[in-house]
Structure formats: structure tokens, C-alpha cells
Amino acid sequence: MLYIHNLGFPRIGAQRELKFALEDYWQGDLSAEALQSRALELRDTHWQQQRDLDWLPVGDFSLYDHVLDASALFGNLPIRACAPGVNPLSHYFRSARGRDPLANHLPDCKPAKMTKWFNTNYHYLVPEFDANTQFELHSQSLIQQVQRARQQGYLAKPVLLGPLTYLASGRSTDNTSVLAHLDSLLVQYSTLLQQLHRLGVEWVQLDEPILCTELDGEWQMAFRYAYQHLNNLPIKRLLTTYFGTLGDNRSLIASLPIQGLHIDCSHGPDDAHWAADCLPDTVTLSLGVVDGRNVWRCDVNALLQWLQPLYQQQNRDIWLAPSCSLLHVPHDLTLAQDLPDEVRQQLAFAVQKLDELVHIKQCLLAPDATQAATTSTTATHPTPRWDDALLQRSKPVNQRRALQQARLNLPVLPTTTIGSFPQTPEIRALRHQFRQGAIDDHAYERGMQDYITECIRQQEQCGLDVLVHGEPERTDMVEYFAEHLDGFAVCRSAWVQSYGSRCVRPPILHSDVQLPAPITVKWAHFAQQLTDKPIKGMLTGPITLLNWSFVRQDRPRWQVAEQIALALRAEIGALEQAGIHIIQVDEPALREGMPLRQSAHSDYLAWAVASFRLATSGVADSTQIHTHMCYARFEDIGDAIDAMDVDVISLETARLDAQQLKQIANLPVRAQMGCGVYDIHAPSVPSVADIERRISLLLVHLDAQRIWVNPDCGLKTRQWPQVRPALANMVTATHAWRRQL
Numbered sequence: 001m002l003y004i005h006n007l008g009f010p011r012i013g014a015q016r017e018l019k020f021a022l023e024d025y026w027q028g029d030l031s032a033e034a035l036q037s038r039a040l041e042l043r044d045t046h047w048q049q050q051r052d053l054d055w056l057p058v059g060d061f062s063l064y065d066h067v068l069d070a071s072a073l074f075g076n077l078p079i080r081a082c083a084p085g086v087n088p089l090s091h092y093f094r095s096a097r098g099r100d101p102l103a104n105h106l107p108d109c110k111p112a113k114m115t116k117w118f119n120t121n122y123h124y125l126v127p128e129f130d131a132n133t134q135f136e137l138h139s140q141s142l143i144q145q146v147q148r149a150r151q152q153g154y155l156a157k158p159v160l161l162g163p164l165t166y167l168a169s170g171r172s173t174d175n176t177s178v179l180a181h182l183d184s185l186l187v188q189y190s191t192l193l194q195q196l197h198r199l200g201v202e203w204v205q206l207d208e209p210i211l212c213t214e215l216d217g218e219w220q221m222a223f224r225y226a227y228q229h230l231n232n233l234p235i236k237r238l239l240t241t242y243f244g245t246l247g248d249n250r251s252l253i254a255s256l257p258i259q260g261l262h263i264d265c266s267h268g269p270d271d272a273h274w275a276a277d278c279l280p281d282t283v284t285l286s287l288g289v290v291d292g293r294n295v296w297r298c299d300v301n302a303l304l305q306w307l308q309p310l311y312q313q314q315n316r317d318i319w320l321a322p323s324c325s326l327l328h329v330p331h332d333l334t335l336a337q338d339l340p341d342e343v344r345q346q347l348a349f350a351v352q353k354l355d356e357l358v359h360i361k362q363c364l365l366a367p368d369a370t371q372a373a374t375t376s377t378t379a380t381h382p383t384p385r386w387d388d389a390l391l392q393r394s395k396p397v398n399q400r401r402a403l404q405q406a407r408l409n410l411p412v413l414p415t416t417t418i419g420s421f422p423q424t425p426e427i428r429a430l431r432h433q434f435r436q437g438a439i440d441d442h443a444y445e446r447g448m449q450d451y452i453t454e455c456i457r458q459q460e461q462c463g464l465d466v467l468v469h470g471e472p473e474r475t476d477m478v479e480y481f482a483e484h485l486d487g488f489a490v491c492r493s494a495w496v497q498s499y500g501s502r503c504v505r506p507p508i509l510h511s512d513v514q515l516p517a518p519i520t521v522k523w524a525h526f527a528q529q530l531t532d533k534p535i536k537g538m539l540t541g542p543i544t545l546l547n548w549s550f551v552r553q554d555r556p557r558w559q560v561a562e563q564i565a566l567a568l569r570a571e572i573g574a575l576e577q578a579g580i581h582i583i584q585v586d587e588p589a590l591r592e593g594m595p596l597r598q599s600a601h602s603d604y605l606a607w608a609v610a611s612f613r614l615a616t617s618g619v620a621d622s623t624q625i626h627t628h629m630c631y632a633r634f635e636d637i638g639d640a641i642d643a644m645d646v647d648v649i650s651l652e653t654a655r656l657d658a659q660q661l662k663q664i665a666n667l668p669v670r671a672q673m674g675c676g677v678y679d680i681h682a683p684s685v686p687s688v689a690d691i692e693r694r695i696s697l698l699l700v701h702l703d704a705q706r707i708w709v710n711p712d713c714g715l716k717t718r719q720w721p722q723v724r725p726a727l728a729n730m731v732t733a734t735h736a737w738r739r740q741l
């Protein structure tokens, strides 16, 4: 038999309804009951939108995060977030955000750590374990959802995070092994599965995406042990793997007692063929044939070429699904009216992806029925040919230094910022009016220039050495460039959840990337003629533009990165021509593009670094290239960072301890280091003494000649009354040190 199902649906709402409900609730403007009932309505709507499926995922909806939901389900929210007599909803939100309106009498607590969900841009809340961890099942809400779905006539398939992925996503706060908790966790899973079985549930989905990563012997054994443990239960278990291929884990998976296996087919049909050939017919095969990580329509003809024969040879049940939860794509394409038709025709968002499943099922059942026209992305310009000389600056970094210093004449411990200044309501309003056509080019530019003038004046008053224009024209560091480069489209309603109520709008990179006209030059040039201090030009790098967009699939990623790099290379050349001799190319997403498997890291890093160099190596040796990478997490990729061959790299170092700083200092990186000396995420103003202490710590580990002083990251989310004194204190502290050196 052939069935279609879904692994998970976007939760935030087509119009971000959940976001607004949550934020109203957190503000105290919406009661907990009203929040719950809006969530219920939204869930019902989402079920409606999945009504064509044979099996409905239930329990994938979340008020904040599905990993936090698992922690709540198993009674493993951090103790500090909980208090007797307090509504469980408060425990939940206190775990996520440190506070909750229903528990205003409690002091704020430290929220759980947030980190990236595998190789996606979704952030989850990290479960915590320690020797005192005791699980306790709170399955009421899940059970109610299952009952409700059944009342509404759906065949409900509860979605659970698998026990091993749950443990692997967490961290132990006392150095005990997370696997030490497997036994007691399995007791809860067993009870839960029994409860679900008693409700009449036939299938349960157990998400184990860690099966697409490399697993050592201990974890493989834990898998065997855990699934053996769950084997005594009468409910059928669909083990879902996604975000990659099975690789070496195939034989492990074949040894597990499961009734169904889901495979992510967006990386090719090999794993599907393997499973079809090697798994017993009693195991249902769920094939993730519609890409859940991208927005392109499925090429049904190409898919059927391998799927049709596979399907016909099988005696087992086959299920078709998206490759992974649809959480990672926008909700509904019909809302995307601002996209050019020729782009929209190539796309499928969550709702459309389910339509594709229906269509693919029809094609398989009635092979002669008409098939969808093959879609193809438009590639008109071949990538210009270039040779490796374009990846090289003329001199090595150590020799470039003197040439740059001769031009810039900077003091020791130069001070600067990371680029953006506060995005005030006035600036947002100006951009909005311009977009709506309420003001003309001229008024917009004048407004921006006034703000840039103000930014320059403030920076001069603070006494900074290297200034920036402040980025007021940018809504977002990726979106702004996507709007101005050919080959990208920005869809203003295409939201994807990033964490909690926060969403991002990844641009859609649909065809060849080109620079039609310089993007940043006029702003940088305007800023430069206001001051004698050097202005640092500010760009988003090729790897970040790639990793934070939905990327066309008819070209390999390295080739697309190369196209972006060539466009940026032209922009950087134009900045240099306009008299900008310091240029920062931000790459906070370098690490995020890393493949899940270690074995693929070096390939990725090689082309990623090459694209950065292609963008930046065209400048004179006397021009200084900076990069900014936010979190300083690259113990293992120091060589790649060095290979980017920048002159200065700035990092978030303000919260690092001495040990971590030492690690950074010992990386095999020759560039100067712009060290964050205060945390911009906190709203408080750092004192001169705080910053002096921070600098003294830097001086222990790094040669003074290598250090730049800056805040941790951009200041766009801060407000002027904090930014002004913070920067002034940063400069004062730096001057105090300069006198002692």
C-alpha cells in the first residue's frame, strides 16, 4: 500500500499568528487561557491544511521549541525555572526566557542555553542533565492532542523526539555522561508509548536525526539497547532519520527492531535503494522525497524515474513524506504575492509541498496520468572563468601590515565597532516609507545621510579610531544585499521560525548572482567625506549570503558561492576606488554551513574559504581586509580561518574565560584580532574598570600589537543611551592601557 504523511508542520502560523500571541502574552496583554486557545486554533488550522494526508503528525506543534517540549514531557525542565505552586506554563517559558508573566513574583532565572538544531538555522533549547536528573512523564497535553485529532477524523501519528537524539542534544552540567540517563528515560518512553497504544494509536514517529551523523561505538550500542528496550511494546514505531544520509549507520539501523524507517531522499536515492533491498518486507519504508529544507518545487519527472521502479518492486507498505519536518520552510506560497511570477512558479512552501505529495502518490498509482512539468531554474550567464591567481593577495599578511600602517597610521590597540548602530524607530519608519513609495529617493537618501552624519559625530566624540557609517539602510545583513544583487528574490511574507517567536526571512537565490551596480559605495563614501578618521566599509560575505538563503539546486553550492564572491569582489573594488581602505566582510555563518559529517568538513571549508578569498583578494596590499565572525568557536578550524587570509578578524570574546581566550590566542591564525571587550547582548553599560580588566586579560594572552578593541558584535539592537557611554568607556579604558604599554 502507498500512503502519504508528514513529519512536522510550521508552527508559527502563515501570518506569524503564534509570534504575535506569544509576544502579547509575554507583555501581559494576553491571558494564558487566551494564548492556549489561540494556539489550539492555529493547530486546528494547520491540521486542516494537512487533511489530504493519510497520517497526521500530532505533537509537532510547539509554543516555543520542540526540544523544550520534550524536556517538559519528560519532566526535565531546569530546576531553577520551576517553583512549587506555579503554573507549568511558567516553568516552560522561564526555561526558555528566564521569566514569565504568571510568575512575576519569582526572580528571573538563567534560561536554558540555545543552540542550532543540526545544520539548520533553527535554534533549540538545550536539555540539561546532572546526577540528580529524574524524569517524570507529563503526557497530558500530548494525549489531549491525539484525542482531539481523532475526534476531528484524522489518523493521528504522534511525533516524539527519539530518546537518543534527545540525550545527544542535551548537555550534562556535572560532567557525567548523558548516556547515563538512558535507562531512566526509556522507562518514561515505554510508559508513554503504552498510553498512546491504549488510546488506539497505531504508529508513533520517533525522530532520530543523529542517525545521519557519525556515531561512535558507545552511541551505536546505546541505540541497539534503547530500541530493543522499546521492542516489547505493541505500538508501531517509525524511526525517522533526516538532514543527511545514513552512511556508516546503515547496518546499525538494519539491526534495530522497528516497524518503519524514514529516509531523507533529498541527498539522492541511494539510502532508499539500500533500505528497499536490505530491510525485511515487514518494515514499512517512508521515503522523504519532497525536500523539506528548500523552497523549490519537486522535479516530479526526475523523482519518478527512480521512485517508480522502486515502488513497483516492493511488497511492503511505502509511505511518502517530505524529507524532514516542514518547520524549515515558509508556510504558504499563495501569500507570496511580491515575488516575480517566474520565480514563484518554481517554488513550493509547506502547504504546496503537501500538494506535491498528493500528486506524486497519484503518479505512482496511475503511472499514465499526466505528470507535472519539470521545473528548472534559469541560468543565463555562465560563471566567468578565473584562475587561482585571483585567490591570492600579492604579499602575505605579515608583510601587508606595514603597508597598511603607513597609510592608516593607527595607534596601538586601535578601537572600532562591528558595523551597525542603533536602528531607531525613525530609521525604521524612513525605510518603511521609502518601500511603500511614501517618500522619494531624495528624501530617503537625505534621511539616511542625516543619520550617518549623526553616527560619525557620535563616534568622533567617543574618540574611536576606525569609524563605520552605521548600516541604517539595512533591515538585515543578508536581506539588504539580496535586495540589491541580481539573482536573489526577497519575499516579505516568507517567514521561517528561528527560535521561539523569532523568525527570519531567508532570501531566495534563484538564478545567477551578479552585481548590477555598487551597493554600499555611496553610503561609505558619504561617511568618509565627513571625517578624517578612516571609514571601514561593511559587507556581508559570500558564505553567509549563501548559508542564510534558500539556494538554487541546479548548481553545486560551491559554484553559487563563487558567483556571489565575484559579485562582492566587484563591490570591494568599487569601495577601494572610492577611497575606502578598510573593508570588513562579515562571515558569521561560516560554521553553520559545515556538513553534519566530520568527513565532509574539509571539502566544505576548502570551497568556502576559496570563495571568501575570491571576494577579498583583489585589493591592494595596503587595503586592510577585516572579517567578523560573532562567536569565537573555531578550536577545530583554525587553519581554515587563517587560510581566509584577512588582516583583522573580530570576534565575540567578552564572555570568554581566561582558558578560552588562551585557546583563541593559540589558534594558528596570523591576523590581528579584534576582541570584543563587552557583551552587546546585555542592556547594561560596561564600566571603564570592567573593560580595562577585559583588556588586561587579552594582554596576558595576545601580543599588544595584534589586538584591536571593539564591542562583541553590531549595535543595531541596542539604544543610543547605552551605546554612547559604553563606547566612550571602551575608548577611555583603551587609552588607559595605551599609556602603560
Ligand code: GLN
Pocket (backbone or CB within 6 Å): 418, 419, 420, 471, 477, 538, 586, 587, 588, 628, 629, 630, 713, 714, 715, 716
Ligand atoms: N556588520 C554587522 C553588524 O554590525 C555584523 C553583524 C553580525 O555579524 N552578526 O550588524
Ligand code: ZN
Pocket (backbone or CB within 6 Å): 418, 588, 628, 629, 630, 631, 712, 713, 714
Ligand atoms: Zn557578530
